[in-house]
Amino acid sequence: MEKLHTNLLIVGGGIGGCAAAKTACEAGLNVIMTEESDWIGGQFTSQATPPDEHGWIEKFGCTQSYRNFRNSVREYYKKHYPLTESALQNPVLNPGDGWVSPLCAEPKVFLAVFEEILQPFVANGQLKILLNNIPIRAGFSGNRVENVTVAHTDTKNELRIEAEFFIDATELGELLPLTNTEYVTGSESQAETDEPSAKMQANSINSQAFSMCFAMSYHEGEDWTIERPKNYDFWRNFVPKLTPAWSGELLRLTGLSPRTLEPVHYNFVPNNEPNKAFAGLWTYRRILHKKNFQEGRYDSDITLVNYPQIDYLLGDLLSANTEEKARMIAEAKEQSLSFLYYLQTELGFKGLKIRGDITGTSDGLAKSPYIREARRIKAAFTIKEQHVSAKYLPNQVLAVPFEDSVGVGFYRIDLHPSVGGDNYVDVESLPFLIPLGALIPKRVENLLPACKNIGTTHITNGCYRLHPIEWNIGEVVGNLVAFCLENQKKPTEVRNYSQLLTQFQSLIVQKGVEIKWPEDLILAEGDPHIHAM
Template structure:
């Protein structure tokens, strides 16, 4: 088969990949977007994780397109669901009333909205989506990537795609080693980065845990107990080898506070927890609050489980062989099911019902692992803790400004326990910008990252890895590549030449990409959206 030709190949259909495709197609580029599953959407959909957002998201601090996406999600519920009159008229409708985010919704709704936003470009033949395709090899010469070969995950058939630009939107940065793009993994040393939270010695295999999320509802008086997982005895008594130490077996309702590293006991009361911040695990990532809908429409809430109890700590996906990757994911699935079984049997919540219909699978677990950390490019500019930390910037309300800003983000530096034995790393950050230099590989000219694979460190990845920030990265890259192709310049020239940079930033602003925070921001310590559980 002759190679496919396109202006931009985006490998990976997650949040950043979809945002990149939207921006590039809107600017008139031809785009091929690939996805290794049968759903696009990444963290929103295949990983079954509602968006982690900051407290100003309804007013500012994200792109116009991201805000449009959020409003389309709300409109979908208003159009297709039997909401109460109060909920229907609520301009900030939160279908799940989960306290992790002001917009907790079902994966299928996020999927339908993304598909609808992309469909006009498919109709105009600007966009082609190759589902169930994964990258297996690439051709490159010097600093230029020429083509990427993709394999269908079920049939084994291959296709080659030639493009002028390539975007790595894979969840683990899988395109980087295939294209010879320099990258780092795991933890850099304090000597390398100067970061107070970095370890004394580098540990490339020390990445944050990943999780196999799942959805569940609760039906009092019914018995939905799953079959006992084969490895339940192991997971029931598993105590992670972490420093500082975990307070006991992981599959318990006692854990550690990320901020203080002191023991905490999690509240867990299905369908009974109040609708307020920090109420408990049930409402934490709840995606359907039955009280938002007409009486009788739903007999239970639906919540997504992305709790510390399902963090998988026994293997690093970045360095795993294909066989090891499969093994780790299967073990993580068993861990998640073991936690559900523990809740059902030992805590007596037999009415907890696994919901495969919500996540679109047969086993009831998300289609893909929830990935917190991937390979990261060796970038023209690397973002460090010193530029973001509130403690290291006393008296400041904003992180270090970047003259090459192409977007905004805000979240605590939030690292989950890692496979190398580190416990939580939790650092108060300040509202920050996304510097263009962090999106440019130090050498390769026509491949850019649009996911969690940008030029952050192990530490700063902890606050740049969230949904709205990944969307902003993807959208800015899509606009950047269109700008470069129309003007005959390179991404590096845009950053290095002040006139081009100013012109490109004006293009971003005209398209609704905010690049500066308001100067009069007031930070609220009580805002639950400044920190995940």
């Protein structure tokens, strides 16, 4: 078996993994990053999900490098695409004018920018990226990880990688069981966390649904109807078993409001929905608005489907073996295709065309499942609902302050229906901080999380799982590894000794990481909700 040695091994090439690789390489480390698919970028790319962001994102509330990344995506369009003059001159161009974010763009463009950012480190030999590789086992001794063995998904060739530090940036927290790192899955009980929204009984397999997203365009007068999915009748009649109850069959344009659990009808008007916030499903995650491009270049918008109708609720990936995972993902793919077939046939939108050229796949679906919940480390500090909930903190502008803050985030506590039978959990939050303690395992000394596997609960994972927050986490742990190696310290020592903590916080602030919210600006700006631009 081939063996390699490096300063830092990052397993998982998603948002957090890429941000960690970038900052660690900038600090002078040698890094190996592995990725299960053939695309780096995670939620942005292989999962095909435009970013969920707060309404202040253009001005404050994220790291400088994340803002640079977003601006690079806009510059890519201005350099390579036939934009209209007004789009070219727009400093906050939103290529898709989707209302989920001020930056809705194609997965392949996000991918190109990720690759552009990391290419200099690949070229100088600091960074080695191993695509199509998954972790299969690990060596550890006492409180330290010594090596991780990865295997190529096609050839099955194995490679053992030794490192001084390891980062788990996988979407499901795959390194945690392999390295014997203590973790939690599913939902905790109210007795464990004292969270108002927690259930009375813990349920380790009660994770949020995952989704197989896809892109589509619409061509009036044409027929792009796909082959009828084998189990279409099952999915067409499927009613989720949830408490409180769902509104009926999942595959229709009627669902529930996450905030009120009252029935809601979704607007769906391909190419003709109003270009404003909360207009309908077509504009929700639209990633290409044809009106931003020169006349005649595109005969349709392109939108990304990540709707409630494709939430897969029939199994928990975290407790599944390899065969069960493959079955669940295959079923989730069929569910997504069944929804498309429903739109094409029962609603009459025959011109809907699934766009594998956008997702980089032959079946038209995303390369990887869109994951909302992972294994979570048992951390030095666990973030709970009462730390961030607006209801729990009446008359406050900001969430609970943390002295060990290493970043900021803002998003509602937004839990999709879960495989354990819970309906939406939606709680208003306040602008919150990312505590360093939530990024440090209780026991293991040289493994850090950089995805949805930090020290949150099932409830607070719902607001810490978004794109800019994952980037912030990855950027911080990349810097933390470099800081620990340079100063010969453990992550716990950086957090527990005030002088080291102050030194580290000063370092990341100098590099553009915001570790506190500007309360005066928040009060001045007002409504933080997203509005399409």
